Amino acid sequence: SQTIHQWPATLVQPVGSPLSLECTVEGTSNPNLYWYRQAAGRGLQLLFYSVGIGQISSEVPQNLSASRPQDRQFILSSKKLLLSDSGFYLCAWSTLAGALTGELFFGEGSRLTVL
Amino acid sequence: AQKITQTQPGMFVQEKEAVTLDCTYDTSDPSYGLFWYKQPSSGEMIFLIYQGSYDQQNATEGRYSLNFQKARKSANLVISASQLGDSAMYFCAMRGPMDSSYKLIFGSGTRLLVRP
Numbered sequence: 001s002q003t004i005h006q007w008p009a010t011l012v013q014p015v016g017s018p019l020s021l022e023c024t025v026e027g028t029s030n031p032n033l034y035w036y037r038q039a040a041g042r043g044l045q046l047l048f049y050s051v052g053i054g055q056i057s058s059e060v061p062q063n064l065s066a067s068r069p070q071d072r073q074f075i076l077s078s079k080k081l082l083l084s085d086s087g088f089y090l091c092a093w094s095t096l097a098g099a100l101t102g103e104l105f106f107g108e109g110s111r112l113t114v115l
Numbered sequence: 116a117q118k119i120t121q122t123q124p125g126m127f128v129q130e131k132e133a134v135t136l137d138c139t140y141d142t143s144d145p146s147y148g149l150f151w152y153k154q155p156s157s158g159e160m161i162f163l164i165y166q167g168s169y170d171q172q173n174a175t176e177g178r179y180s181l182n183f184q185k186a187r188k189s190a191n192l193v194i195s196a197s198q199l200g201d202s203a204m205y206f207c208a209m210r211g212p213m214d215s216s217y218k219l220i221f222g223s224g225t226r227l228l229v230r231p
Contacts, residue, residue: 043119043206043221044160059218090160103150104219106160 002027006091006107013114019064019078021110023091026072031093033074034104035066038088047089050074086114117142119209121222128197129230135182136192136225138207148210149190150219151181155203163205166190194227202229 006023013019025031032051036044046059048066056066063082067075074091088111092104118141128134140149151163166174166181174181182191194201204224211218 043121043223044208044219045221046218049218088158090158092160103162103165104160105162109158111158 002093002105004091004093004105004107006089006110008110009108010111011113013081013112015083015114016080019076019081019085019112021076021089021091021112023074023076023107024072025074025093028072028093028095030071032096033068034092034094035074035076036090036092036106038090038109040087044090048076081112081114083114086112088112117144117147117209117211117220119207119220119222121207121225123225124223125226125228127228127230128194128201130199131196133193133195134197134227136194136205136207136227138190138192138222140188140190140207140209142188142209144211149181149183150208150210151179151190151192152206152208152221153201153203154206154224160206164192197229199229199231202227 003026034049035047037047038044048056048058050056050068053068053071064078088109090109091107094104120139123137147168149166153161153163164174164176164179164181166183173183178195180193182193204226206224207222208219
């Protein structure tokens with residue numbers, strides 16, 4: 001069966017520090033991968049999605065970046081965090097068919113607090 | 116542009132009763148999909164149900180059904196026979212335009228609390 005893991009689960013970082021969140025998927029190949037952010041009390045906002053290795057689409061201009069160095073690995077990064085980067089970050093995957101029907105499978109989430 | 120609106124920030128329901136969570140959407144795309152996700156306090160997002168814009172019948176999945184009214188652009192979620200475990204945040208979402216069909220646009224959510 002397919003599983004998705006992301007880490008770290010929780011982190012507290014100072015403003016201006018770098019960030020790296022990692023997400024891996026097991027049990028499937030060539031998945032679509034996504035990074036969403038959920039601000040406190042808000043819905044999810046799509047940050048990046050990827051349909052293949054090295055293929056990244058950015059939805060929101062920001063100081064975050066994403067990379068997909070391997071088929072089932074998706075990394076969210078920042079060189080210098082801002083206070084506004086605080087939030088709950090969710091990695092998700094889908095098959096191509098699932099992307100059309102909206103059936104995404106989400107990781108456990110990473111809660112980032114920037115101080 | 117696509118937009119999803121959930122006007123109920125929070126709702127209460129008595130255990131074993133049915134509850135309806137409202138969702139309205141706006142899109143000019145003739146082909147779209149509508150979805151509901153559940154987010155328990157643990158944070159993970161759980162896919163519940165999907166309705167395609169061309170589907171003739173309302174989608175159902177166990178105790179979940181989607182009341183799809185295309186003319187009104189509404190896609191309300193109905194949960195029958197509420198259980199304590201249904202207490203969670205519920206998000207309505209829509210698939211974006213076909214040229215970027217990977218995107219899901221989410222509403223702001225409704226927090227449901229089931230009372231024993």
